[in-house]
Amino acid sequence: xxxxxxxxxxxxxxxxxxxxxxxxxxxxxxxxxxxxxxxxxxxxxxxxxxxxxxxxxxxxxxxxxxxxxxxxxxxxxxxxxxxxxxxxxxxxxxxxxxxxxxxxxxxxxxxxxxxxxxxxxxxxxxxxxxxxxxxxxxxxxxxxxxxxxxxxxxxxxxxxxxxxxxxxxxxxxxxxxxxxxxxxxxxxxxxxxxxxxxxxxxxxxxxxxxxxxxxxxxxxxxxxxxxxxxxxxxxxxxxxxxxxxxxxxxxxxxxxxxxxxxxx
Numbered sequence: 374x375x376x377x378x379x380x381x382x383x384x385x386x387x388x389x390x391x392x393x394x395x396x397x398x399x400x401x402x403x404x405x406x407x408x409x410x411x412x413x414x415x416x417x418x419x420x421x422x423x424x425x426x427x428x429x430x431x432x433x434x435x436x437x438x439x440x441x442x443x444x445x446x447x448x449x450x451x452x453x454x455x456x457x458x459x460x461x462x463x464x465x466x467x468x469x470x471x472x473x474x475x476x477x478x479x480x481x482x483x484x485x486x487x488x489x490x491x492x493x494x495x496x497x498x499x500x501x502x503x504x505x506x507x508x509x510x511x512x513x514x515x516x517x518x519x520x521x522x523x524x525x526x527x528x529x530x531x532x533x534x535x536x537x538x539x540x541x542x543x544x545x546x547x548x549x550x551x552x553x554x555x556x557x558x559x560x561x562x563x564x565x566x567x568x569x570x571x572x573x574x575x576x577x578x579x580x581x582x583x584x585x586x587x588x589x590x591x592x593x594x595x596x597x598x599x600x601x602x603x604x605x606x607x608x609x610x611x612x613x614x615x616x617x618x619x620x621x622x623x624x625x626x627x628x629x630x631x632x633x634x635x636x637x
Contacts, residue, residue: 388588388599391581392465399578401452402518405445410554412442417547443529450522472502473512479505501594506564513556520549 391399415423415438424431459466481498483505488494498504503511524542531539566574570590577583588596 385585387582387584389581390577390583393581394459394463394465395469396578396581398452398456398459402449402456403578405449405452406553406557409442409445409449410550412438412445413550446522446525446529449518453518453522473508475505475508475512479508499593500591502592504592510556510561510564514553517549517553521546521553524549 420431423434427434460470461467482500485494485496485498486505489497524546527534527539527542528546534542565571570587575583575587583591588599
């Protein structure tokens with residue numbers, strides 16, 4: 374079993390949330406994004422401030438800022454292509470994309486969840502592997518990454534494009550980068566890491582695992598499916614190994630007592 378992270382790492386069973394490949398893809402994207410924002414937004418700092426800080430090295434600072442930005446952009450584009458190929462040519466990737474497709478039920482659950490959060494309903498919607506918020510963030514993330522990459526390529530190869538097109542792409546590039554920065558800083562970090570029950574972080578970005586309690590409360594439909602398949606395996610309907618892979622990985626036999634308590 375992969376190493377488990379977190380304050381309650383040993384008191385319950387841990388389940389796969391992301392595969393090893395998906396963890397790597399996620400980390401490449403967020404690391405590149407943070408550094409791209411840092412190197413990109415630097416161009417908005419008044420030149421006088423940069424000169425006052427770096428003096429005679431100002432020209433070199435701007436040069437290496439641009440070089441770093443371009444290298445990071447190339448890595449981000451390569452990572453995006455890798456993710457696209459993973460989603461098309463591998464079974465886990467295709468399943469992930471299928472699970473991310475919005476459905477009519479997502480709209481129903483969004484309404485239910487809004488009413489529940491406002492205290493107008495006692496019924497909390499039961500989410501599957503990905504809820505409507507995660508699907509929205511993923512889809513908008515794909516759109517935003519595409520916009521950033523396309524406009525960035527136009528700006529990089531400006532001599533090959535009309536001047537007005539380069540200027541429009543520059544404006545769109547900046548606006549999309551600003552929007553993405555705000556969205557990730559507020560929406561993503563709160564929803565994934567900072568809200569009660571997850572603070573200070575959801576460690577699935579490190580090892581791809583989530584706790585039994587997380588699965589039960591955040592993705593109850595997936596939890597019920599896992600328990601149903603495991604019960605069928607115990608009854609001899611399925612081979613145990615096939616059940617383990619049906620929801621993304623092997624379970625931890627060290628915590629069987631906790632699991633059986635959860636089944637009851």
